[in-house]
Amino acid sequence: MQWFKYALALLSLVGLWFIGLGLSTFIPLPASLLGLLVLLLGLIWLKRIPNALLIVSQFVLGHMLVLFVPATMGILLYAETLADNLPWLVLSIVISTLLSLGITAWICQRLLQAKSANAPISDDNE
């Protein structure tokens, strides 16, 4: 019977996406985001994660990459049209990504240090 619960959990994710799709006609946000928010509210209301949902979501998120494959193949469509600007595009993405990574982590570390200086329990003892 366990597979039936997993199938139900998987179907509920699809169902929540359709609920998100329905909501997106009133709210100008992506359907998947609205579905996510509905599920989050549901979990807050339930106060726990059903076991089947936990296992299914771990599996789905772990193998999400395969769902990206068709969209990623689009790289072949743009490689030609962007050829002249490709080196700059790549350079700009690399530099902005590395800078943002460092700055974001630095700010977070500073804020956590400031907090643990005021509180007896340090961040890394949790």
Add this chain to the structure above:
Amino acid sequence: MLSIYSAHNPYLSAIIWLAITIGVYLISLVIFRLLGRRPVFHPMIFCIALLAVVLFYVGVGVKAYQAHTNVLTWLLGPATVALAVPLYTQLRSIRQNTLAIMLPILIGGLIAPVLALAGLYFLPLDNHVRLSLLTKSITSPLAIETSQHIGGIPGLAVVIVIFTGIVGAVFASVVYRIFKITSASAQGLALGTVAHAIGTAQGFQMNQKIGAFATLGLCINGVLTAIVLPLLFFLFS
């Protein structure tokens, strides 16, 4: 296979291409593991290369391939809904460290696309290309839909997202050494915020705490960007 393909049965070609895609994905995972799970050999790189060879050999265009496999792209929607589960498990951390979590995500989520756009300011790029950069730090399914909302090119947005993710995952440890980041929470949060799902996967390879905080960055920045960008374009267009 060519003779089956030329039968022009849309369901049959969809099934064949889905099987090929999943096969190529599994082969790429095996190669990635054999090469020691180094971020430089990200499975996506092998997927693109192998599928490009298959498509060229069989003589099927990228657009036809995408049409046959669009059920996979569609399933990204329900898969994104599943992000609510790791987000829910981190609610307690958010309540305890609201400022130290929200402020870096807000700043990181803002400067990543702005810096990328600034670097391209002088290039004669099409506006749709520029708009496609704005979703570079959020996970692909949200990027596809958000990019559609704001007039970017979803296919290009995804390519940029995946490239950003690989760059972040590959160079994170070097960047953290330069910026002297020792806190696991800070390392994880930045990885998830800037390098989304691919950075988060890298975070879990480093340790559980980095992975957990990466999930937070991934979800919150994804949600915020997907909310803020369409609203901005809705208000100003």
